[in-house]
Amino acid sequence: MEINELHALFLECSSASTDTRKITKNAMFFALKGDNFNGNVYAKQALQQGAKYAIIDDASYVRSSQTILVKDVLTTLQQLASFHRLYLKTPIIALTGSNGKTTTKELINATLSKKYQTVATKGNLNNHIGVPLTLLLMDKFTEIGIVEMGANHQKEIEFLCSIAKPDYGLITNFGKAHLEGFGGIEGVIKGKSEIYEFLITNNKTIFVNSNDPIQVEKTKQANIFTFGKEANVDVQIGFIEAQPNVKVQYNHLIINTQLIGEYNFTNIAIAIAIANYFKVDDNFIKEAIEAYIPSNNRSQVIQTGTHKIIMDAYNANPTSMRAALLNFEKLNDKIKVAILGDMFELGHEAEKEHQNIVDLASTQLLDKIILIGANFYKTKIVSPKVTTFESFDDFKNNFNLSELEFATLLIKGSRGMALERVLELL
Structure with missing residues (x-):
């Protein structure tokens, strides 16, 4: 079956799922395989629980016209997500980085959702499976998509960008994370910067922290929207204090957050800058950030x-x-x-x-x-x-x-x- 044909069937469905424990009525179930499980085994169960179609890659599990046989389920999931992304033409903001990705993503979503219908990565489902599932959550009513991308080795961000094809992107920071897979801090910088390479090649927009010299250097040839503490940026955001919680200044407003640690200043600044770019009212930005409470064991x-x-x-x-x-x-x-x-x-x-x-x-x-x-x-x-x-x-x-x-x-x-x-x- 061609991807466009499968996509037509997907549009009949309520959602995409890879877990029979979370099947919703009329979902499209993808029978993924892992080291310790074979999703094909659960295809029949998924249909019994209300799935409209089950995508499998083992012919011995074909049961009915609701069971769709493909060469490889994971590849099909990724191809369908990319096709769906192009079909919707929804603007996509992608972000990666060594630290603060999920908090930043949630802050961006909180501010943008004050004005737009948004869909953002759930939790930290930011890998080769999570990114496609995030894209498939979007529908014709989605006005902006926010996609978190994680990586622990070279070429992973490049691959995720090839699926999501972002229109906008950013890197939270470059830090000593996944050194084993990346091969040291220089490898981290190279691997994370794959998002810049995609955006520059495709003439898209990059949000740049002007206080990070690596970001500034690597985006010299790019379409950039800058933010930072200095005056010579597109959006100036001042750091006031971090005791007990982070407090920042944006335009005429003082924003009192419920986040601890000066290290969260950059995450907050990114969300403010992006909301500013998308013309969210300043008071709505303040309201959204002040209401955000961290969860999931993050600060x-x-x-x-x-x-x-x-x-x-x-x-x-x-x-x-x-x-x-x-x-x-x-x-x-x-x-x-x-x-x-x-x-x-x-x-x-x-x-x-x-x-x-x-x-x-x-x-x-x-x-x-x-x-x-x-x-x-x-x-x-x-x-x-x-x-x-x-x-x-x-x-x-x-x-x-x-x-x-x-x-x-x-x-x-x-x-x-x-x-x-x-x-x-x-």
Whole structure:
């Protein structure tokens, strides 16, 4: 079946789905395969649960005219999404970066949705499956699409751009994330900049942080819309303070956010600049950003019992870990304890980067530093404030939680460490 024929069938459907646990009536089910599952097995179940069509790539699972056999389900999903994107002609804003992608995407969506019908990436579904599913969420009523793109190796952003074909794009920042896959920080810059290459080649618009010299250098030949703290930009945004929450100035307005950490200033500034570009009223921009509350373990402030918790355990890399620690030290709270988990995907840089974080934390004005994970366990400890545990279970079984009474806690680590489990113990 040709993609245009499949697309005609998709337009009869209510949604696209890859999970029988979340099937909605009249959905188009894509039977993806993985290392530990074969979606073809679930095609019949998907139809029984109300799916209108099931897309499969194993002929032995053909059951009826509702079962559509293709060569490869994943490739078909990606091709259909790209076809749908061109069919709708909806303006697409794409963003990538080492840190802050999801928060920035949500802030952009919050501001633009004050004026437009928007569709944005749900959660962090930002890979070769998530990007197509985001595009397929859009319909004829969608006025702007916001697509988050994640990557941990070269050519991944290039591929995602070939699917989404964005009209606008940006990079939040370049940081020490996924060093193993990218091959060091220069590889990170090269890989993330693939979004610039697509936008420049296709004469599209790039939103550029004028305070980032790498962004400025790499977009010299581009159509750019600039923002930053200086006056010689398209949109000037001033940083006022980050204690207790980030406060910024935009035009005549003071915007009091519910975000912590100076590192969130750039994420906020990006959303303001894009909303300005799309002519959202200034007061609506202020209203949207002030109403945004972080969730999903991203810079969340949680009060539980005698503890105030800064839960930033969704993910971590050396850049974001350093920024979180520097912000944490500035807090005026009486007792401050950092609970840090291993940072993943650092390759041969892992030993050095974990030691760098230990050295930084050891010199800070913190009362206690608790390190959890095999990488932190191997580091050289030079401060009596530091305690290490080889695993979460080691911490759970051997640490006296009463030592954390009445403390403000920073909890940060890579996703695989699942440090939100500390909440359960408290």
